[in-house]
Amino acid sequence: MDYLFGWTQEIKNYWTAFVRIIYPAFCLTCDSPLEIDERYLCALCHSRIPHLKEPLCQKCAAECPPFAPSNFRCSHCRSIKSHYHRGTALFPYRDEVKTILHAIKFEKKPWYLKIFKEAIAKAALPLPIAEYDLIVPVPADPKRKRERDFNPAYLIAETVAQSSPGSRIRAILKKVKSTPPQSDLDRVKRLVNLSGAFRLSWHTDVRNQKILLVDDIVTTSATINECAKCLKEAGASRVDFFALARTGSS
Ligand SMILES: [Zn+2]
Ligand SMILES: [Zn+2]
CATH class of the missing domain: 3.40.50 (Rossmann fold)
Known part of the structure; x- marks a missing residue:
């Protein structure tokens, strides 16, 4: 079952990479191109989200x-x-x-x-x-x-x-x-x-x-x-x- 899940995930990643080549996605706040596993925000901007002190x-x-x-x-x-x-x-x-x-x-x-x-x-x-x-x-x-x-x-x-x-x-x-x-x-x-x-x-x-x-x-x-x-x-x-x-x- 784990093998099946890994295989499905891999196809999903390939598909996302393919879509990103045709329709590149950019970070909402800094405009840099997003990696495959990033959504809406790049990892750096995500880590910069301020919290109330x-x-x-x-x-x-x-x-x-x-x-x-x-x-x-x-x-x-x-x-x-x-x-x-x-x-x-x-x-x-x-x-x-x-x-x-x-x-x-x-x-x-x-x-x-x-x-x-x-x-x-x-x-x-x-x-x-x-x-x-x-x-x-x-x-x-x-x-x-x-x-x-x-x-x-x-x-x-x-x-x-x-x-x-x-x-x-x-x-x-x-x-x-x-x-x-x-x-x-x-x-x-x-x-x-x-x-x-x-x-x-x-x-x-x-x-x-x-x-x-x-x-x-x-x-x-x-x-x-x-x-x-x-x-x-x-x-x-x-x-x-x-x-x-x-x-x-x-
Ligand atoms: Zn960013
Ligand atoms: Zn108050």
Whole structure:
């Protein structure tokens, strides 16, 4: 059987090499030609993908000053009433991560999410995924939804759910008003911008449910907080969040 598998793999490698000669593939971030066993990114760029550096804010996963204590909360989290319990993020939103997410979102190439699939599956989330009753993707802005036919947050939620068979994803939140990107606004406008922007889209009973919100990029925790507020007002017992990437500050 092993012999058969090796033989099949060898044919696959020859086929890939043949296809690469006709249609060469290039690294998404540095443009160098890819080896047969490389996909989307060359090995060097893959090794350069930055990770968030500890210490992180225990509430919103923002990078904190070095030597901050393990229970440190950033100034943003100390200044707002947060409706989520705590958050986790995998990557800082810069360098290779920014290029890849830009290609996914603005060049509409969702298949590049596969680059992060392994990292998401290995992500050491503070709580095991199985402990959540529901995984809820942050909904897309209505305007952006019309521009692209997929929600990156939903695709990430699917990858998160795959790490725990039996977990349930429900797109129960809906964004009911289009708002300017949070990154374009100052802190006060960010909070006002999202007020009343989200609703529960189904008559789903979330009472006493533990919910994991999932988003692609957390620019400010204001979006997450507004979604968490909706869920908590509907009776959710606890809301945490997981984001693929995080910008430098709240
Ligand atoms: Zn490269
Ligand atoms: Zn924080």
